[in-house]
Amino acid sequence: xxxxxxxxxxxxxxxxxxxTLSCSPISGHRSVSWYQQTPGQGLQFLFEYFSETQRNKxxxxxxxxxxxxxxxxxxxxxxxxxxxxxxxYLCASSVxxxxxxxxxxxxxxxxxx
Amino acid sequence: xxxxxxxxxxxxxxxxxxxxxxxxxxxxxxxYYLFWYKQPPSGELVFLxxxxxxxxxxxxxxxxxxxxxxxxxxxxxTITASQVVDSAVYFCAxxxxxxxxxxxxxxxSLLVTP
Numbered sequence: 001x002x003x004x005x006x007x008x009x010x011x012x013x014x015x016x017x018x019x020t021l022s023c024s025p026i027s028g029h030r031s032v033s034w035y036q037q038t039p040g041q042g043l044q045f046l047f048e049y050f051s052e053t054q055r056n057k058x059x060x061x062x063x064x065x066x067x068x069x070x071x072x073x074x075x076x077x078x079x080x081x082x083x084x085x086x087x088x089y090l091c092a093s094s095v096x097x098x099x100x101x102x103x104x105x106x107x108x109x110x111x112x113x
Numbered sequence: 114x115x116x117x118x119x120x121x122x123x124x125x126x127x128x129x130x131x132x133x134x135x136x137x138x139x140x141x142x143x144x145y146y147l148f149w150y151k152q153p154p155s156g157e158l159v160f161l162x163x164x165x166x167x168x169x170x171x172x173x174x175x176x177x178x179x180x181x182x183x184x185x186x187x188x189x190x191t192i193t194a195s196q197v198v199d200s201a202v203y204f205c206a207x208x209x210x211x212x213x214x215x216x217x218x219x220x221x222s223l224l225v226t227p
Contacts, residue, residue, distance in 0.1 A: 004157075033214070043204065043217035056213040088156060100146050100208050100215060104158040 002026065004105035006091050012111045018079040021108045023091030025072050031097025032074040034066060037088040037107070046089075049074055050097050078110075086112045115140045117207050119218035126195050126225055134190040134221045136205030142166075147181065147188045148206040148215065158204065164188065195225045 005024040013019050025032050033048040033056075045058040049068035066076040072093075078085055088109050092102035116139040126132045138147065149161040162172060164181050172179045176193045192199055202222045206215040 031213075035215075035217075042219045043206075043215075045214040045216070048213045058214065090156075090158065092158070097213055100148050100163050100206070101160050102158070102215070103160070104150075106156045 004091055004093050004103055006089075006105035006108050008108060009106065010109045010111075012113060013081050014113050015081055015083060017081050018077060019081060019110060020075055020077045021089055021091075021110075023074045023076075023093075023105060025074070025091075025093030026103055029093035029095055029103070030072050031094045032068055032072060033092050033094075033097065033102065034074070034076050035090045035092065036060075037090060038084075038086070043090070046076065048097055055097070081112045083112050086110060115142075115145075115207050115209065115216045117205050117216055117218035119203075119205055119221050121221045122219070123222045123224070126223070128197060128225055128227050129194050130225075131191060131193050132195050132223065132225075134192075134203050134205075134223070136188045136190065136218060138186050138188065138205070138207045140207060140209070142209050144209075146208045148208070149179065149188075149190050150204045150206060150217075152202040152204065152220070154201070161190075161203075192223075195223075197225050197227055199223060200225045 031050045034046040048056045052068045063079045068074045088107040090107045092104045118137045145166045147164045150158040178191045180189045202220045204220045205218040
């Protein structure tokens with residue numbers, strides 16, 4: 001059974017640019033959530049989607065957005081990148097999203113210069 | 114507001130030693146869930162255990178055991194006879210009744226040396 005796939009794995013952007021990260025959940029999983037991991041703030045919840053609907057959103061500025069497609073694949077977008085957006089962005093999937101047993105991908109490491 | 118505190122930033126042990134990772138949580142919810150995740154160097158978090166607030170039974174899974182005590186708001190994780198492969202960062206996490214979002218602690222980096 002294929003795991004959660006995140007692309008790209010690594011990327012470098014400059015301040016002011018925007019970035020789109022992609023996540024393919026495990027087959028049959030309809031919930032996808034995103035987390036940002038930084039050395040200073042640790043793991044922070046960004047948002048969660050289920051059947052194309054955002055059910056929960058963390059405390060991040062509007063520059064961070066996401067969406068989920070009908071096949072459960074998800075994307076997140078960060079516009080007007082700042083240096084502080086440099087982080088590992090982790091995607092997780094689960095069947096319904098309400099049990100906390102999440103299956104994580106290996107993440108997309110974003111560096112903003 | 115929910116909060117998870119993992120006071121131990123780094124722990125280093127020699128193989129075969131037992132090690133306990135501490136987790137203290139704060140929440141006003143009566144129904145909540147506690148978790149432990151392991152993050153190896155590859156980056157992905159691996160689910161280890163989930164406990165709901167009404168189930169204070171301790172759990173053992175092989176060399177892993179968990180001690181949940183509501184009276185002290187703690188959910189500690191013990192690895193018995195540690196092995197080099199246990200080296201990773203371990204995260205304790207908490208979620209409310211909805212379970213849609215996890216609040217993670219800052220993690221404890223465990224290094225097991227031969």
